[in-house]
Amino acid sequence: MLKGLLFPEENFIFINPAKTQHLNRDDMTKTLVHELLHVLFPDTDENSIRAFEDIIWQKLNNEQKEILKSYLPK
Numbered sequence: 001m002l003k004g005l006l007f008p009e010e011n012f013i014f015i016n017p018a019k020t021q022h023l024n025r026d027d028m029t030k031t032l033v034h035e036l037l038h039v040l041f042p043d044t045d046e047n048s049i050r051a052f053e054d055i056i057w058q059k060l061n062n063e064q065k066e067i068l069k070s071y072l073p074k
């Protein structure tokens with residue numbers, strides 16, 4: 001399953017819009033956080049990135065999530 005993909009050379013993040021991959025826009029925003037963590041920590045393994053993703057997602061308030069969500073295409 002592919003939820004998102006980072007293209008570091010192109011500064012491009014792909015978020016899979018398929019309903020089978022994301023339940024809703026909150027879920028897509030969480031994937032955006034995941035891919036941004038790959039940008040910040042390029043040498044960190046996938047399991048650690050997933051753990052950071054969960055920690056950061058819990059710490060973000062609704063306003064912060066809305067700001068991140070605004071970067072998703074409509």
Ligand SMILES: [Zn+2]
Pocket residue numbers: 034038046049
């Ligand atoms: Zn990843």
